Amino acid sequence: MIDKTQNRLYTLKRPVIFAHRGASAYAPENTLAAFELAIKQNTPAVELDVMLTKDQKVVVFHDLSIERVTGIKGNIRQMTLAEVKKLDVGSYFDSAFEGERIPTLEEVFDFIRDKLLINIELKNYLTPFDPLPELVASLVEKWQLQASVFFSSFNPIALIRIKRQLPQVPIALLAPEGKLGWPARSRLGELCRYQAIHPHYSDVNAKFIALHHRKGHLINAYTVNNVSTMRLLFDLGVDGVFTDDPPLAQTLLNTLHYPGERKNDSS
Ligand code: G3P
Ligand code: MG
Numbered sequence: 001m002i003d004k005t006q007n008r009l010y011t012l013k014r015p016v017i018f019a020h021r022g023a024s025a026y027a028p029e030n031t032l033a034a035f036e037l038a039i040k041q042n043t044p045a046v047e048l049d050v051m052l053t054k055d056q057k058v059v060v061f062h063d064l065s066i067e068r069v070t071g072i073k074g075n076i077r078q079m080t081l082a083e084v085k086k087l088d089v090g091s092y093f094d095s096a097f098e099g100e101r102i103p104t105l106e107e108v109f110d111f112i113r114d115k116l117l118i119n120i121e122l123k124n125y126l127t128p129f130d131p132l133p134e135l136v137a138s139l140v141e142k143w144q145l146q147a148s149v150f151f152s153s154f155n156p157i158a159l160i161r162i163k164r165q166l167p168q169v170p171i172a173l174l175a176p177e178g179k180l181g182w183p184a185r186s187r188l189g190e191l192c193r194y195q196a197i198h199p200h201y202s203d204v205n206a207k208f209i210a211l212h213h214r215k216g217h218l219i220n221a222y223t224v225n226n227v228s229t230m231r232l233l234f235d236l237g238v239d240g241v242f243t244d245d246p247p248l249a250q251t252l253l254n255t256l257h258y259p260g261e262r263k264n265d266s267s
Contacts, residue, residue, distance in 0.1 A: 002170055002195055008117040009150045009170050009196070009218065012044050015233075016240035017249045018119055019043040020223050021062060025244040028069065028093035030060045031100045032111055043246040045117035047152075050105055051124060052132050057081040058105040058139060064126065068092070076102075077127065105136065109143040118145070119220075121174070122153040122162065133158045137165035154184070156192040163193075172196035172220065177203065196220055196239070201229055209237050227252055234258075 004010040022034020023041055030048055038046050049062040053076055066074050069089045076084060081104070090100025103111075105120070112118060124132040133151075140149055151162050152172040159171040173192060175184035177200035183189060185199060185208070196218035199208070204221050212219050220240035224230050230252050233241055243249045 003168065006168060007147050007150060007170055008045075012117055014239050015253070016045050016117070016220070017043055017246050017253070018045045018047045018117075018220065018240055018242045019246045020047050020242040020244050021049065022046060023244070023246055025225070025248075028090045028097050028100050029244075030062055030102070031089060031097070032103050032107065033090065033097055033100055035108060035112055035116075038246060039112070039115055041247050042250070043116065045119065045240070046112070047119040047121060047242050048108065049121045049123045050132065050136060051076055052127070052130055052135070053081045053084055054078055055080045056131065056135065058132065058135050059084060060103050060105055060108055062123070105139055106143070109139065109145060113143075114145065114148040116148070118149045119172070120149055120151050122151060122155065122158040124153075124158055125155055128155050128157055133162035134165060137162050140166060140169065150196070152196075152198055156184075156189070159192050159194065170195035172198045172218075174198045174222070175200065175203065190215075198222055198242075201233060201241070204233060204236060204238060206236055213237075224249070231256070 019038035021029035023037035024034050027034040027037045048060050050058050051061055053059055061076055064075055069092050070087050084102050088099055089102055090097030122132055124130050146169055150170040152174050153159050154174040163171050171194050173184055173189050173194040175181035197212055198220050201221040201224045209219055218239040221233055221238050222242040224241045224243050225245050230249055
């Protein structure tokens with residue numbers, strides 16, 4: 001049983017704006033620069049992706065391949081941390097970010113500490129039985145960040161495994177967009193006993209929100225960069241949105257008023 005006073009997923013004012021891969025509209029995704037900007041923009045929460053290197057170090061990175069953000073063919077799982085650290089993942093975004101490195105999860109913990117709520121997405125989709133969940137849990141324990149993190153994944157097994165090690169930290173099941181995400185959004189998905197469901201924004205409607213709120217689940221929708229969609233989701237009563245552009249979401253939110261509705265407890 002989760003103690004809702006013990007994790008910032010529950011105590012932050014809702015809807016929570018998550019800087020998706022950091023403030024990734026303004027800085028290269030999943031880098032310290034993107035997380036630093038999210039802090040400067042007063043974003044309450046950040047989302048990041050984690051995977052393992054060949055030598056089993058937890059790094060913050062999104063893609064299966066390094067090509068999109070480095071121009072080089074290869075993938076993280078076949079590289080050691082020393083090799084990963086040589087990659088420049090800033091230049092593709094803007095020359096002002098030349099030399100930006102892929103951070104380890106520990107470097108991000110050291111940088112953010114408890115300044116933000118951190119949603120850690122476990123990205124071991126091609127290697128679902130690797131020790132990523134256990135290694136991430138151990139780092140959360142080492143940095144004593146149990147109250148400031150929660151976990152998400154499209155892989156329910158990874159969530160069940162990490163929950164075993166850190167039962168007091170919430171887990172969120174990510175649901176793929178559209179028909180493919182039906183099992184995750186249905187009763188089947190609930191078998192992993194999640195605290196939050198993370199659907200694609202196009203799968204969110206009033207019925208979906210009412211159903212999950214009745215069950216005590218939080219609903220955080222990904223990834224919304226368009227003002228009218230944000231407005232629709234806020235009006236429907238989502239608990240959070242993931243966006244590459246946190247100031248856009250914050251500015252919109254500041255113009256909206258939901259008298260008596262924005263509670264800090266979904267139950
Ligand atoms: O966690 C929300 C979102 O990040 C899931 O998709 O591909 O951006 O990691 P992706
Ligand atoms: Mg992600």
